């Protein structure tokens with residue numbers, strides 16, 4: 001269980017470091033957020049499964065977050 005939290009914290013730290021380092025706003029624009037070369041959801045920062053990336057090219061959110069945003 002701790003691994004999931006650790007991964008999320010690592011992802012958040014990565015985004016924060018990138019922001020502090022003046023890296024271009026990689027969190028803007030279409031498509032997923034790439035963390036260490038892995039396509040991740042822009043909302044929860046969890047890796048997006050490859051099947052979804054294939055089914056929904058350029059998707060920027062994982063299935064859960066996309067459904068939550070659409071379903072309300």
Ligand SMILES: [Zn+2]
Nearest residue numbers: 041044062065
């Ligand atoms: Zn998500």
